[in-house]
Amino acid sequence: MTLFETITRLRAVRYFTKRRLSDETLTRILQAGRWTGSAKNVEPWHFIVIRDKDTLNKLSKCGRYASHISGADTAIVIVNERSHFASFDIGRASQNMMLAAWGEGVGSCIASLHYESQARTLLDVPENKDIPIEISFGYPLPNQPLTIEGRPREEVLANISRRPLKDLVHWEKW
């Protein structure tokens, strides 16, 4: 895939094979996150890498749509500082990591950690930092199920495509 294809064909992958990510692949994913730019270069993030099955299972209970974590090879929890642009910046870092993975054939899916205090206890995260999301990584299972958390995909994800450019691009002014 070209860079453009990697970017435009990235899709959430929720079901994974048991194939392990190599240390080299995992390191490249982490480096992609590490090199992300941030407002005033504050790098408002830490990454907790989880590969232990028991911890993955427990983490999968920390969000309403997080069951994919239990089948992931690796989960990366983004820990962020409470700075003004942190949400924007961790969005950039997450995209970098997911693209670096996708370029090597590794699928990924973001989960909101709705039950943050539960995740905080599980992972010993300090009270002065946020852990809004986790990213699951693994090699995509072929013929993925058409349901998410037991509900049809289309019901959970209203749009399976994207709005066309003409509906979202404005020229010179709104």
Added chain:
Amino acid sequence: MTLFETITRLRAVRYFTKRRLSDETLTRILQAGRWTGSAKNVEPWHFIVIRDKDTLNKLSKCGRYASHISGADTAIVIVNERSHFASFDIGRASQNMMLAAWGEGVGSCIASLHYESQARTLLDVPENKDIPIEISFGYPLPNQPLTIEGRPREEVLANISRRPLKDLVHWEKW
């Protein structure tokens, strides 16, 4: 550049040549933004594309560190819905657009629009949407100045590298 190199070598570019972006390149940048994933697929964004010199100059006065806009070939202002994960999602979309550009040799820089109401008036943006940032695009000027807004780069950007992985990666727990 490989995908991994494109991701890890992306840097803010604030000074641009007068070379125009082709329509094809601009379209690929916009498509990269359009195809970004978002929480519950709500796609909480619109993009305002600005190429008019007078508007670029006026927009460059709408942020404290936004003077690079006046020298850009094209500015894309991200207009976002006020939804819960919008900041995170527009961070992802911004990263996609900057990477798609960088892969074609086009540099970019994010500017905060600190004087948002001024930008809102300039661009006729509805009151119920936010316009936190703009991205400047253009071909990089060789031998870029070592100052930003007249101040030495290092003073404005405390870190010119990134923290090493060992300082930000935790295994299994914090």
